Structure formats: structure tokens, C-alpha cells
Amino acid sequence: METYYxxxxxxxxxxxxxxxxxxxxxxxxxxxxVFAQGELTEREKALIALAVAHAVQCPYCIDxxxxxxxxxxxxxxxxxxxxxxxxxxxxxxxxxxxIQMRNITEKLSM
Amino acid sequence: MLAEQTLHxxxxxxxxxxxxxxxxxLTLSGHGLKLSRARTHTLQVNVGFLCNQTCRHCxxxxxxxxxxxxxxxxxxxxxxxxxxxxxxxxxxTGGAPELNPNISRLIQETSPLASRLMLRxxxxxxxxxxxxxxxxxxxxxxVIIVASFPSxxxxxxxxxxxxGIFKISIDALKKLNAIGYGHKGSGPGLNLVSNPTGAFxxxxxxxxxxxxxxxxxxxxxxVFNHLFNFANVPLGRYRQWLIKSGNYEKYMAKLSSGFNPCxxxxxxxxxxxxxxxxxxxxxxxxxxxxxxxxxxRKIHVSEMSGPxxxxxxxxxxxxxxxxxxGSGFT
Numbered sequence: 384m385e386t387y388y389x390x391x392x393x394x395x396x397x398x399x400x401x402x403x404x405x406x407x408x409x410x411x412x413x414x415x416x417v418f419a420q421g422e423l424t425e426r427e428k429a430l431i432a433l434a435v436a437h438a439v440q441c442p443y444c445i446d447x448x449x450x451x452x453x454x455x456x457x458x459x460x461x462x463x464x465x466x467x468x469x470x471x472x473x474x475x476x477x478x479x480x481x482i483q484m485r486n487i488t489e490k491l492s493m
Numbered sequence: 494m495l496a497e498q499t500l501h502x503x504x505x506x507x508x509x510x511x512x513x514x515x516x517x518x519l520t521l522s523g524h525g526l527k528l529s530r531a532r533t534h535t536l537q538v539n540v541g542f543l544c545n546q547t548c549r550h551c552x553x554x555x556x557x558x559x560x561x562x563x564x565x566x567x568x569x570x571x572x573x574x575x576x577x578x579x580x581x582x583x584x585x586t587g588g589a590p591e592l593n594p595n596i597s598r599l600i601q602e603t604s605p606l607a608s609r610l611m612l613r614x615x616x617x618x619x620x621x622x623x624x625x626x627x628x629x630x631x632x633x634x635x636v637i638i639v640a641s642f643p644s645x646x647x648x649x650x651x652x653x654x655x656x657g658i659f660k661i662s663i664d665a666l667k668k669l670n671a672i673g674y675g676h677k678g679s680g681p682g683l684n685l686v687s688n689p690t691g692a693f694x695x696x697x698x699x700x701x702x703x704x705x706x707x708x709x710x711x712x713x714x715x716v717f718n719h720l721f722n723f724a725n726v727p728l729g730r731y732r733q734w735l736i737k738s739g740n741y742e743k744y745m746a747k748l749s750s751g752f753n754p755c756x757x758x759x760x761x762x763x764x765x766x767x768x769x770x771x772x773x774x775x776x777x778x779x780x781x782x783x784x785x786x787x788x789x790r791k792i793h794v795s796e797m798s799g800p801x802x803x804x805x806x807x808x809x810x811x812x813x814x815x816x817x818x819g820s821g822f823t
Contacts, residue, residue: 424700453689456696456704458646 393443426455434465438473514749517813524754528807531763533800535582538563538571538603539781540593541770545618548641548654550688552728552782552812555588562588563770568595570772570795572602578799582609584639584765586778589618597630604634611637613686617658620665632672637682639721640666643690645708653690666715675717684719692740694747694819695722724748726815728782748814756821762807768794776807783810 400407418428429451436444452462521528541562544555583603590596590612604610619627642662644650650659669675675683689695702720709715725731727744735741762776772794775781785808
């Protein structure tokens with residue numbers, strides 16, 4: 384069956400740098416620095432990345448950061464809570480725009 | 494092409510790509526490395542494969558149905574070997590060593606002969622309600638307990654080790670703390686060993702230890718000395734699970750691609766020799782599981798006049814990638 388997404392393409396990520404290597408190098412160096420331990424631990428950053436992966440719905444990131452979370456000592460309960468954080472924020476972002484709807488309705492309505 | 498194919502173990506994954514895992518010996522020689530012994534200072538005694546648990550990551554297929562259990566005569570041979578070899582550390586493992594009827598005698602007779610005596614425990618065999626005498630014996634001989642504790646999460650732990658094991662383990666750790674184990678600067682040592690609960694590699698040890706220390710203390714008031722993270726070795730029941738779950742090829746690829754030449758010098762087989770329940774010698778417990786005799790030769794402990802010589806050959810196979818992946822396994 385044909386599909387746009389192939390899991391093995393994740394291993395080819397670095398090929399994106401083939402035509403413009405200097406920008407790819409800057410990106411991957413930045414990427415590594417972002418995920419290194421800082422004030423947040425590698426585990427905490429992996430959980431954030433997993434949550435963001437679900438927010439932007441990137442299947443490559445979901446694959447990579449599910450594995451990363453497990454390898455950094457997380458578990459299904461933590462990772463599921465992280466996805467609920469995504470859901471709360473995404474849902475909340477829609478809901479809070481409803482205030483704008485209410486403001487406009489109030490202006491236009493008698 | 495044919496010569497290359499005969500040198501490599503071709504492993505097909507579930508994609509169009511083919512992952513090749515080179516033989517471990519070839520990877521060593523490709524890096525200009527040779528795996529041979531340094532000074533052997535540790536004797537690991539595997540008292541048998543009898544265990545009250547059937548952990549899914551077990552490299553030995555240990556369990557309640559196993560009959561292999563070190564008999565009294567072999568215990569005598571082991572103690573005699575320790576006496577003539579002057580090991581610094583004796584490391585007792587299994588199966589569940591607590592279930593061996595000779596375990597008390599083995600502890601009592603080897604303790605005066607080495608500066609460190611360790612017992613690897615799954616905590617549930619120790620805490621089954623029938624072994625209070627063993628708690629006291631371990632404490633009085635200051636045996637360092639190396640306890641299996643894979644995760645701070647109950648579901649993860651029980652999925653690897655069996656239903657209810659997490660709660661039993663917490664209870665056992667509290668009992669050990671109560672008799673003096675695990676307190677910094679006093680009492681006998683209590684170390685924890687964490688193996689991943691699936692087909693992934695363990696987290697960095699320093700961060701994991703920090704987290705385990707904080708959570709065990711905050712949630713349960715439990716203290717311990719050190720945490721060691723070990724990757725699971727693709728042997729025994731774990732290997733069977735990897736194959737059945739479709740994770741074997743990727744896991745082997747992960748191990749082999751993570752080969753770190755700097756880790757080779759510190760692998761435990763260089764300074765440790767393992768004796769099995771029936772008295773035969775192996776370079777490590779994993780080689781014991783695989784049936785690979787020490788240096789490739791079948792030698793009984795009664796034939797040894799002392800520890801294996803420095804520079805002697807160490808038998809290897811592809812499971813050795815586990816101990817040399819990333820920061821290694823010491």
C-alpha cells in the first residue's frame with residue numbers, strides 16, 4: 384500500500400543538508416544544543432518534544448521522541464499526561480478565542 | 494560482494510532496507526582492538542537458574558521450573574577456589590540465590606576470604622516471608638545487596654517482572670533500610686540495578702540515579718547507595734521476546750551501531766570470572782547463558798589453581814555488543 388510516510392525515512396533526515404550543507408550544519412548543531420541538558424534535564428526536554436510532536440502532528444517526531452522518552456527513563460503514564468497537556472493547550476487556544484466571538488456578538492447584538 | 498556477505502550476518506528488517514550486524518570479533522579487529530583479560534579480581538558465583546520469578550528480560554530463562562541449583566559439593570569446590578585465589582570481590586547471583594539451600598553456608602564461608610561480598614536479589618525471593626534469617630545473616634556479614642529495581646513506575650516494573658512485584662520490592666527495600674542497609678556512611682551497601690522495560694537502551698546513569706534517589710525518598714522514604722543502569726542482553730527470554738515482538742533486528746542494530754571502542758577496556762569480563770551452578774567457568778554470566786566456556790575451553794573450578802591469567806583470551810559473541818554500546822557496561 385502506498386503511503387506518504389515511511390518510518391525508514393527518519394534515518395535519512397540528514398540528507399536534507401545535501402544541497403545546502405552550511406544551513407543544515409547550523410540547524411543540527413542548534414538542535415543538539417537544544418536537547419542537551421541545561422536547566423531542564425534531557426528527560427524533561429524529551430517529554431516537551433513529545434508533546435510538541437503531537438501538537439504539530441509530526442509522525443517522525445512522535446516516533447523519535449517516544450523512543451527518546453523511554454530511553455531517558457520516562458513511562459507511558461508520564462508520556463500520556465504530556466499529550467493531555469497538548470490537548471488542553473490546543474483546546475484551550477480555540478476556546479479562549481471564543482471571547483473574541485463573544486465580544487463581536489455583544490457589539491453587533493441588541 | 495559474496496566475500497562481504499559471508500563476513501556479515503545479514504539481518505532483514507521489516508522495511509526495504511537491510512540492516513547488517515557485523516560479528517563482534519570483526520568489529521573489535523576493525524578498531525584494532527583485542528579483548529583479553531586484565532588482572533581478575535572478582536569471582537561471580539551463579540548458584541543456579543531456579544527463581545521465583547520469570548522476568549521477561551532474563552538472559553538465563555530462569556524460573557520456578559528450573560532444576561539447575563548448585564549442590565553442596567560444588568559449593569565446597571567454589572569455597573576452595575576462593576581460598577587459593579584471593580579474589581577481592583565475590584558476587585553471588587542466580588536465578589534467585591536466596592532459593593539455593595546452600596546460600597547461607599556460601600555467604601558464611603566466602604565472607605572472610607574477600608573484602609567485598611555481594612548478593613544479587615530480585616527482592617521478592619528475599620521478602621517472601623520465609624527468609625527473615627537471611628535478612629539478619631546478610632546484615633551481620635555486611636553483604637552488599639544488589640537489588641533489581643527497573644523503574645519508579647509500577648506498571649513498567651510489573652510488566653517486566655510480574656504482577657505485584659513493584660509493591661513487594663518497595664516493601665523489601667523499606668525492610669532493608671530498617672535494618673541499616675542503604676544509609677550513606679553507615680550500614681551495609683544497598684545498590685539498585687535498573688534494566689529497561691522494553692527494547693530500548695537505558696538512560697544516563699547519573700541523571701537516573703538522581704531521579705531515583707529523589708522519588709524513592711519523597712514517595713516511600715527509601716534510601717540506597719548507588720543505582721546502576723544496564724542494557725538488556727539479547728539472550729534467553731529477552732531474546733525470545735525481542736523476536737516475538739518484532740524488535741530483534743532493530744535492537745541488535747542499535748547495540749552494534751552504538752559500539753564505543755573506549756568502553757572495551759572497562760568491560761567486566763576483563764576482571765571477572767564466572768562459575769556456574771555445576772562448577773564450570775565462563776568469562777561472564779552472559780557467556781554462561783550462551784554456553785560459551787571461559788576462553789573457549791571447558792574448565793571446571795576444581796582444575797584451576799588461581800584466577801585466570803592476565804592477557805588470556807576472552808570468548809565473545811554478538812551479545813557482547815550490549816556491554817560496549819554507549820558508555821558501556823561495567
